[in-house]
Amino acid sequence: xxxxxxxxxxxxxxxxAALVLVVIAPLLLGIYYSFTDWNGIQATGFVGLANYKxxxxxxxxxxxxxxxxxxxxxxxxxxxxxxxxxxxxxxxxLKTNKLMRTIFFMPNLIGGLILGFIWQFIFTKAFAGFxxxxxxxxxxxxxxxxxxxxxxxxxxxxxxxxxxxxxxxIAYLEGISKELIEAAEIDGANAFQRFWxxxxxxxxxxxxxxxxxxxxxxxxxxxxxxxxxxGGPYDSTQMVAxxxxxxxxxQYDMAYAQSKSVIFFIIVAVIALVQVYINxxxxxxx
Amino acid sequence: xRKKYLIPLEVIGIFLALLWLAPFYLMIVNSLKxxxxxxxxxxxxxxxxxxxxxIAAFKELDFLKTFGNSLLITxxxxxxxxxxxxxxxxALSRTKSKVSTIIFFIFxxxxxxxxxxxxxxxxxxxxxxxxxxxxxxIFMYLGFGASLSIFLYHGALNSIPKSLDEAxxxxxxxxxxxxxxxxxPILKPITVTVAILxxxxxxxxxxxxxxxxxxxxxxxxxxxxFFFFGEYTKQWHLALAGLTIAxxxxxxxxxxxxxxxxxxxxxxxxx
Numbered sequence: 001x002x003x004x005x006x007x008x009x010x011x012x013x014x015x016x017a018a019l020v021l022v023v024i025a026p027l028l029l030g031i032y033y034s035f036t037d038w039n040g041i042q043a044t045g046f047v048g049l050a051n052y053k054x055x056x057x058x059x060x061x062x063x064x065x066x067x068x069x070x071x072x073x074x075x076x077x078x079x080x081x082x083x084x085x086x087x088x089x090x091x092x093x094l095k096t097n098k099l100m101r102t103i104f105f106m107p108n109l110i111g112g113l114i115l116g117f118i119w120q121f122i123f124t125k126a127f128a129g130f131x132x133x134x135x136x137x138x139x140x141x142x143x144x145x146x147x148x149x150x151x152x153x154x155x156x157x158x159x160x161x162x163x164x165x166x167x168x169x170i171a172y173l174e175g176i177s178k179e180l181i182e183a184a185e186i187d188g189a190n191a192f193q194r195f196w197x198x199x200x201x202x203x204x205x206x207x208x209x210x211x212x213x214x215x216x217x218x219x220x221x222x223x224x225x226x227x228x229x230x231g232g233p234y235d236s237t238q239m240v241a242x243x244x245x246x247x248x249x250x251q252y253d254m255a256y257a258q259s260k261s262v263i264f265f266i267i268v269a270v271i272a273l274v275q276v277y278i279n280x281x282x283x284x285x286x
Numbered sequence: 287x288r289k290k291y292l293i294p295l296e297v298i299g300i301f302l303a304l305l306w307l308a309p310f311y312l313m314i315v316n317s318l319k320x321x322x323x324x325x326x327x328x329x330x331x332x333x334x335x336x337x338x339x340x341i342a343a344f345k346e347l348d349f350l351k352t353f354g355n356s357l358l359i360t361x362x363x364x365x366x367x368x369x370x371x372x373x374x375x376x377a378l379s380r381t382k383s384k385v386s387t388i389i390f391f392i393f394x395x396x397x398x399x400x401x402x403x404x405x406x407x408x409x410x411x412x413x414x415x416x417x418x419x420x421x422x423x424i425f426m427y428l429g430f431g432a433s434l435s436i437f438l439y440h441g442a443l444n445s446i447p448k449s450l451d452e453a454x455x456x457x458x459x460x461x462x463x464x465x466x467x468x469x470x471p472i473l474k475p476i477t478v479t480v481a482i483l484x485x486x487x488x489x490x491x492x493x494x495x496x497x498x499x500x501x502x503x504x505x506x507x508x509x510x511x512f513f514f515f516g517e518y519t520k521q522w523h524l525a526l527a528g529l530t531i532a533x534x535x536x537x538x539x540x541x542x543x544x545x546x547x548x549x550x551x552x553x554x555x556x557x
């Protein structure tokens with residue numbers, strides 16, 4: 001096929017049309033609208049940088065950004081530690097390892113909205129019940145304070161995503177040749193040394209993939225946020241995605257919401273590029 | 287060659303697996319209780335078995351219809367994504383030129399754009415052309431899903447030798463025949479991966495359908511679940527039965543295809 005041939009463009013046409021109409025045009029139009037007073041239907045004039053200036057004094061938005069950053073960092077660390085531990089566990093020669101993989105991965109097949117509702121029950125009802133059974137007062141009133149809301153979201157995401165990340169680590173762990181590990185064993189390396197000096201460097205590429213996936217899943221989180229805490233109490237657990245949604249579809253402040261989403265896009269793009277850069281650099285060094 | 291340290295590991299593993307299942311266990315146990323029993327104790331099993339909650343939730347969710355809606359949207363979107371992404375990836379991988387490189391790069395770069403950055407104008411544009419309906423939704427899924435699918439197909443196509451295409455051309459086959467009868471069947475393993483990844487995403491997606499589908503009777507499962515939950519928020523016995531019903535189809539599918547699903551997800555991530 002050559003690019004001058006009509007068949008080339010015919011093959012590309014459906015996806016190109018979809019990408020342009022669904023992603024590229026809205027993105028560009030959105031950037032344009034963010035400099036206007038667009039109300040969702042029409043824009044009557046340019047407002048320059050007024051929307052952007054307002055964002056930096058918008059406490060609700062800045063709080064949501066800070067909350068999202070905190071949540072993402074804590075979740076990324078926990079998900080990766082748990083995911084790698086589970087992967088090491090189920091790649092040991094256990095009788096039940098197939099079954100365990102199935103169980104740990106299961107939450108990922110169910111939508112975030114439904115998982116959030118289930119955990120809302122666990123945190124508000126089952127935790128309280130368990131608390132009075134063992135006499136722990138701290139287990140009562142979960143999700144009713146900013147702090148328990150934060151940890152509720154972290155627990156939910158760790159429970160859900162650890163099994164997903166586990167699957168990625170398994171793919172790399174199973175790629176390590178058994179001879180290599182046996183050789184280290186014969187040389188007298190104990191289990192910890194084998195992990196730290198042999199296995200760990202070889203699964204390093206899995207970190208790249210896992211970091212990218214956990215970061216993009218936690219930073220852009222919406223469904224679980226909506227169904228578990230709904231942003232409450234008093235917007236204290238509201239993450240950026242929900243803040244933008246509410247500005248647009250609850251307050252109908254379209255141009256303003258759109259400028260927030262442009263800022264959001266820039267943050268996501270910068271993080272992604274930094275990540276790619278660091279990984280490229282590391283791969284060269286290795 | 288089983289070693290001593292494997293026994294404590296096995297115990298830890300079983301404990302963790304039970305911990306992972308605990309939320310599902312609590313959901314099911316309490317979905318079988320009355321409102322009063324949940325209020326008294328969430329941890330105890332139900333005093334007697336009754337499926338009243340399930341019957342009520344099933345009716346309230348209009349589950350057969352809702353399930354059908356989800357099936358239609360997901361099925362149509364996934365089929366369209368598979369066919370059109372494979373075609374596009376084929377054109378891009380068989381035509382080495384600057385144009386192809388740029389188009390491929392745009393598709394990959396589009397994966398970075400957060401949904402929130404396009405959703406407001408997207409709804410405005412599609413609303414203007416009265417495309418906020420199921421057809422519009424399926425088209426949107428093609429736009430959002432094409433990038434990853436093209437990326438996966440592109441990788442697989444690069445390992446299929448061009449001599450295959452050339453031989454078929456000599457035999458007089460046109461481009462579309464070559465693609466459909468020779469290339470597409472060879473792509474089957476990656477097609478399974480693409481199908482699994484897109485199915486999990488679209489089946490569970492809440493935000494996009496919530497913005498696009500605003501007619502009653504057309505809701506997908508997550509959408510209906512959201513309204514249902516809002517109505518029964520203080521009636522956990524019904525809410526939990528509804529959640530269990532919503533999960534059952536996924537668990538059944540997982541039971542039969544778990545190997546393919548886990549393999550597909552891991553391939554999709556690692557590549």
